[in-house]
Amino acid sequence: MQIKYFDNAATTRVKKEVLEEMLPYFNEKYGNPSSLYSIGRVSKKAIEESRKKVANLINCNPNEIYFTGCGSESDNTIIKGIANTYRKKGRHIITSQIEHPAVLHTCQALEKQGFEVTYLKVNKEGFINIEELRNSIRNDTILISIMFANNEIGSIQPIEMISKIARMYNIVFHTDAVQACGNIPIDVKRMGIDSLSLSGHKLYAPKGIGALYVRNGIEFEKFMDGGHQEKNKRAGTENVAGIVGLGKACELANIHLKEHMQHLKELRDYFILQVEEKIEGAVLNGGIENRLPGNANFAFPSVDGEALLLNLDAKGICASAGSACTSGSSAPSHVLSSIGLSDELARSSLRVTFGEDNTKEDVDYLVENLCEIVQKLRK
Numbered sequence: 001m002q003i004k005y006f007d008n009a010a011t012t013r014v015k016k017e018v019l020e021e022m023l024p025y026f027n028e029k030y031g032n033p034s035s036l037y038s039i040g041r042v043s044k045k046a047i048e049e050s051r052k053k054v055a056n057l058i059n060c061n062p063n064e065i066y067f068t069g070c071g072s073e074s075d076n077t078i079i080k081g082i083a084n085t086y087r088k089k090g091r092h093i094i095t096s097q098i099e100h101p102a103v104l105h106t107c108q109a110l111e112k113q114g115f116e117v118t119y120l121k122v123n124k125e126g127f128i129n130i131e132e133l134r135n136s137i138r139n140d141t142i143l144i145s146i147m148f149a150n151n152e153i154g155s156i157q158p159i160e161m162i163s164k165i166a167r168m169y170n171i172v173f174h175t176d177a178v179q180a181c182g183n184i185p186i187d188v189k190r191m192g193i194d195s196l197s198l199s200g201h202k203l204y205a206p207k208g209i210g211a212l213y214v215r216n217g218i219e220f221e222k223f224m225d226g227g228h229q230e231k232n233k234r235a236g237t238e239n240v241a242g243i244v245g246l247g248k249a250c251e252l253a254n255i256h257l258k259e260h261m262q263h264l265k266e267l268r269d270y271f272i273l274q275v276e277e278k279i280e281g282a283v284l285n286g287g288i289e290n291r292l293p294g295n296a297n298f299a300f301p302s303v304d305g306e307a308l309l310l311n312l313d314a315k316g317i318c319a320s321a322g323s324a325c326t327s328g329s330s331a332p333s334h335v336l337s338s339i340g341l342s343d344e345l346a347r348s349s350l351r352v353t354f355g356e357d358n359t360k361e362d363v364d365y366l367v368e369n370l371c372e373i374v375q376k377l378r379k
């Protein structure tokens with residue numbers, strides 16, 4: 001059976017051009033980038049070329065990019081790094097209730113060490129309230145960490161307004177942009193972003209490679225001790241092939257961003273229209289404005305989400321209930337709870353996230369099966 005993949009927020013397939021660019025760095029150009037001889041220098045050069053490509057995608061200086069092992073590591077590095085560096089100045093952090101566990105659980109870990117964290121609520125469209133952000137700032141606030149775009153409902157936060165407030169109060173502003181990078185335009189300079197996380201496997205590069213942007217001038221304690229790689233901020237011999245893949249993926253994302261967004265948006269809007277027309281009672285979770293172009297998330301009242309997923313899987317369809325990171329736990333999604341869904345509605349929800357490989361015919365296949373399965377499960 002052919003696989004129809006609609007879970008691009010969980011991970012993406014590595015692009016052919018990305019893989020091809022990476023392959024030589026496994027067994028031909030295998031030098032350690034810290035070595036001084038020629039094949040070491042080849043690896044070093046490849047890393048620096050990739051750094052430029054990543055920097056280009058978000059409009060920062062290449063020396064503001066640090067390669068990491070994943071998006072989660074990037075979030076951990078900066079949040080803990082800022083906390084440790086600024087703990088004398090203050091111990092208060094502001095984030096939101098709908099962050100990815102990489103931010104949420106990092107903040108919870110810091111609470112155990114004596115930090116205080118404000119978790120901003122979101123409205124039913126999944127957006128924080130700017131006034132509430134302003135009101136929660138204290139003299140001892142050292143960090144604001146608000147995700148660029150949500151992985152479950154796709155809500156894109158008012159990043160420029162957040163950064164303006166952070167600047168006004170001289171507070172570091174970090175954003176987890178793992179879902180946003182490669183899917184919508186990002187310009188850290190224009191948007192006033194101090195720090196940003198991104199991850200390879202969410203933008204058609206491999207799993208196990210991430211990057212962290214930190215604006216020059218912002219001090220943060222390193223997270224990993226050891227060798228002096230990545231300006232002495234991230235020890236460990238670099239994942240050269242992964243870095244090369246990430247660089248290539250960022251370069252391609254940059255070139256094709258407009259068409260990519262248009263393609264995803266067309267599929268998503270077509271899907272939403274079909275579902276609303278054909279499936280009684282289906283409600284879109286989150287709003288339609290300021291939503292990631294490839295994200296749709298529906299609640300189907302009186303349908304068990306897990307049964308829905310299993311039935312879709314039997315048809316070769318990959319989709320998701322909440323996020324991959326929360327599946328396996330029986331608790332309903334914290335994001336869907338935060339936008340006001342009852343546990344029951346949250347458990348009847350389905351996330352569909354489109355990617356570059358998807359076609360309109362794929363959506364037809366998905367909708368057709370979805371209609372049948374929902375009907376069957378409701379009986």
Ligand SMILES: *Cc1c(COP(=O)(O)O)cnc(C)c1O
Nearest residue numbers: 070071072100102151178179199
């Ligand atoms: C996937 C994801 C992460 C984690 O990235 P990994 O590379 O899988 O560690 C962090 N934040 C968001 C919003 C994500 O979607």
